[in-house]
Amino acid sequence: MNNKSTNMLFTSILLISVPISISSNSWFIVWMGMEINMMAFIPLIMEQKNMLAKEAALTYFLVQTIASMLMIMSFIIMSMKDINNINLGSILLMSSLMIKSGMSPFHFWMPKMMEGINWNKCFILMTWQKLIPLMMMSNIIKINLITLTAMILSIIVGAIGGLNQTSLRKMMAYSSISNNGWMMMAMLMSEHMWMMYLIMYTIMTYIMTSSMNSYMNFHINQIMSMNESTTKKLMIMMNMLSISGLPPMMGFMPKWLIIQTATNMNELMLMGTMIIMTLITVFYYLRIMFSVMMLSNIEPKWNNKMIIKNKSKMYLMSTITLTGLMLITMSIMLM
CATH class of the missing domain: 1.10.287 (Helix Hairpins)
Incomplete structure (x- = not known):
């Protein structure tokens, strides 16, 4: 078209x-x-x-x-x-x-579909397309066996499904399924909480998809062979860790609020399971980061024209860093 x-x-x-x-x-x-x-x-x-x-x-x-x-x-x-x-x-x-x-156990279509579309469409599918179903779900959700099973299954599938993936789009799909489970948990608490979670998730997903789109990265080995400086690579990796929910990044803040509220409600067993499964998600993002940061880059002296060309990418990367460190400011303000 x-x-x-x-x-x-x-x-x-x-x-x-x-x-x-x-x-x-x-x-x-x-x-x-x-x-x-x-x-x-x-x-x-x-x-x-x-x-x-x-x-x-x-x-x-x-x-x-x-x-x-x-x-x-x-x-x-x-x-x-x-x-x-x-x-x-x-x-x-x-x-x-x-x-x-695309929640578990009805998630099978999502990773398969994500593999066939480009990063911009992936962003729309992971954020905008979920808005109507999630809004409707927040109006009718009740604490029952089906809700709790779907919630736990989404987080388990999102964690384990992403472990054996080399495709970045499939990894993002499984990460999205895991975040769906967290959003369901937030829905059971309050409307403001899940909407705040969705907004933060949208910001992080946008930065991730746009940075991967600008470099045309679709697989893990493409990130590894990216001929960029260690600083730029670190900026991309920081946003990845933010999506996975590692403190003190921005992605940890909505999870932190959910953990705090659930602990006050004495939902310790449920919360424990969710946190342990989310640690697996953190692991597969850390695995990429470790490999990427260990590999050095080659930068020849005649590469000056490319530096000017990549200025727009650098602005994008600086946005990523600001997003990653945003939580530190927020937590200080809350204190």
């Missing part, structure tokens, strides 16, 4: 569909907004002229359609005013929203 006006049209529809859904007072309009959102995102995926993008678009279409069918079915079941029907309807509705946002 080389036509820029068509691209702008679909992007604007994608942006408008979310406010339509989250501001409506009818489940039918929520469903309609989700369908508009899906139909605007599919042509954007197919902008790339390759088989992987087409496969990703088809996967996305099938998954979202199945979730929408489940959602409509849950509305019909809940309209029958029997208490058993209402319970079954709410379980179906919760499941359909989990499928749409």
Whole structure:
């Protein structure tokens, strides 16, 4: 899709569909907004002229359609005013929203799809596309076996799934599944908390995807062979550690608030499991960092033109550093 006006049209529809859904007072309009959102995102995926993008678009279409069918079915079941029907309807509705946002155990489509699309589309999929399902979920979420199972499973799958990956996009997909579990935990506490988590996660994901896009990195070995100075590499790595939730980076702050609130609620077993599983996520980001930082770079003297060309990248890297160190200032202010 080389036509820029068509691209702008679909992007604007994608942006408008979310406010339509989250501001409506009818489940039918929520469903309609989700369908508009899906139909605007599919042509954007197919902008790339390759088989992987087409496969990703088809996967996305099938998954979202199945979730929408489940959602409509849950509305019909809940309209029958029997208490058993209402319970079954709410379980179906919760499941359909989990499928749409890519939570475990309905996560299988997400890493596969992420592999077929570029970094910009990955960013949209991990943040903007989750906004409607998560908003709806926060309105209907209850503490029950299904919610807790999905929460723990998301964090476990997100931690273990990313361990054997060499593709950065798949690693980001598993990291996103893990963050979904944390967001569900935040939803059980307060609306402000999960929204703050989502905003911080969006900032970190944007910096990560834009920096990887500017260097055209798609696999771990490409980061390792990146001919950049150690300072620039350190800046990229700091943002990676921030996404994984390592203190004192920005990504640790929302997790810290969730841990504190859960501890006050005496949810120690649940919190312990979540923290241990998140440490695995920290491990696979640290593994990349260790390899990248150990390999030295070659910088010839005739590389001056490239330095001028890379100035815009340097601005991006400085933003990353500021983001990484933002938490230290925040924690001092809180104290």
